[in-house]
Amino acid sequence: MKSHRHQRGFSLIELMISMVLGLVIVLGTASFYSTLRGTILEANRLERAQESLRTVAQIMGRSLHQGETVTVTTPQSLTVTYGSIQSGDRVLSCLGRSRVNGESDTFTFENNNVLCNDGGVGGAQVIATNIASLSMSTNGSYGVNILLTPMELPSALSGGITLRFALRQKYIKDHIQS
Template sequence: MSHKGYTLLELMIAMVVGLILVTGIAASYTSIKETVTTSQRLAASQEIIRYTNRVLMRSIKQTQSIPTVSATDIRIDQLAGVPACDGSVPSTDYTERYFLQGEYLVCDRGSGDVNLLKGVTGLAFTINGQLITVTIQGNRFPLQYGAGIQMNFYAGLGS
């Protein structure tokens, strides 16, 4: 007597092996997806920090006076002929003001607001002598940076 087909036990073993494989694939997918999401958040965070650092460093380094700092904005007096935050090179002295508006890092040099960077959710400034501390938060920062990232700038008065 010849038997054709599979027994119930063989089918159940095949189903269990298949279920284990599908569970492993789903766990791998979830892990990879979390890694990609975290990498994207870190990249967005790095871009916000890099750009903010570059813009504020340029303004603070080229000023000849100590910036005026409040909790929510910073005002930096600039001399004529130095590049402004909007890319222009004014022919008269001017003041740049950096602040948060909505989710934008904004600069105003007296000729209207210029949105510099989107994705900023928190921006705070403090000053201690010539040391300026900027705390920045972003909408895509990883959870471990919930309190924000602090950047310190030394107002070297044109250094």
């Protein structure tokens, strides 16, 4: 009698096909991970650049909107002087201290940092870091332009971002209260 043997296990061809399929899956996963990692790093860089922009816009913007006079002594130094503060008004400096008429905030750019000095104890303090360049200028009688370039800004925005602020208190004093 003839005995039939039943094959057990996988043939060499089946093993080779499964190894190739496994290799394709591993390579696809590695490629996806590499792309994902690059995307996460870029998102983190953009987040840091956005945080620098947001901080400068909020803190300097608040001072500029509430200040009465602005003096740009150099492209890297700007002083905001408060006036027209009425009884009951709550006006805060760049460092969060209450202001009275005649006090001022001075913003400067040094060593890739934006600093603020409100004349209080402790002197100038860093309000934004990782700034590649900053230039401040007046825009007519009632505006200030700030050209800001965070260090990790995408190359498409390598020229920086211009923030424009209106000197609201000065405008109100000159046009509405007169």
